Amino acid sequence: MAALVSSVLLVLVVAVLVNTAQSLELHFYRNSCPQAELVVKRVMQKHFSIDPSLPAGLLRLHFHDCFVRGCDASVLVDSTRKNIAEKEAPPNLTLRGFEVIDEIKLELEKQCQGIVSCADILALATRDGVALAGGSAYALPTGRRDGTVSSFFDVHIPGPSFSVADALQAFQNINLDIQDLTTLLASTPQFKLDTSFYQGVLEEAAVLKLDQELAFTDITRKLALDYVNRPKVFRRKFARAMIKLGN
The missing domain is CATH 1.10.520.10 (Peroxidase; domain 1)
Structure with missing residues (x-):
């Protein structure tokens, strides 16, 4: 009986999760x-x-x-x-x-x-x-x-004093990856959505610790270079990261 109840509960939980995942359209x-x-x-x-x-x-x-x-x-x-x-x-x-x-x-x-x-x-x-x-x-x-x-x-939000590794762990907890992290960091207070943020990172002119480390982490530096050279790719990936965040 206990096994049967457990199986029924598992089915219900899975059904709820599937329903939740499919609720956005x-x-x-x-x-x-x-x-x-x-x-x-x-x-x-x-x-x-x-x-x-x-x-x-x-x-x-x-x-x-x-x-x-x-x-x-x-x-x-x-x-x-x-x-x-x-x-x-x-x-x-x-x-x-x-x-x-x-x-x-x-x-x-x-x-x-x-x-x-x-x-x-x-x-x-x-x-x-x-x-x-x-x-x-x-x-x-x-x-x-x-x-x-x-x-x-x-409330446990990654802050500007986080390292890239710490921020990535926090992002991974909500199903975002290193590309999403690097991309979403471009949302500066002025928020002119272009690649000037990454240009500053590559020139080592970033102020915040997290931003500074982007220039010294291989994968984030490569992404920054790619975004500076291909702004359209950056805008497309920013939109994709926003959709992932919202889901």
Whole structure:
């Protein structure tokens, strides 16, 4: 009997995991909220015209969200008397872009109340920000669900003082690899999405420890050289890394 129960539980767990993995799809809101992606794009265009550094803020916000419990918008949750949320953790105190996500959510609620998740709003806004900053536009699967747990104590984000090895370990924990790490590091505060970051790395002009080490690690140096020489390859791989991060 115990073996039978264990087998049934295993099947249920696998079924849940498969269902979760297959829940994201392109144009998830095509029927339930067909204007969703257009609304996100319009609000992003408006704010980008006022603040061209917005994409960098949203990318960092999205990254910090995905790094803790997956891309579930838990970083957007406010603290309560009984719970200190992710927002309050030291790495998240300088995050910005919350008001833009709030505005997009408000606009979407007017059109299709309770349909579009905050997790998808953040992912889509970040995607549009990448394109506005000069990156490649890319199709993004949607269908993310908002998380119900947000805890200060779960936040462990790789910082600028990390070595390449330490940062890679953290990235591998969320199914990203050395190429993704090297590629996503180009999202500087100014976030002009070009290869100037890698040029600085190769000239040993990087300031942060993690960035500096890219020039002295064989595989990351080769990637930096490739990106400097082939900007289109960089933009394509940046888009691919963003899709992996969002999944």
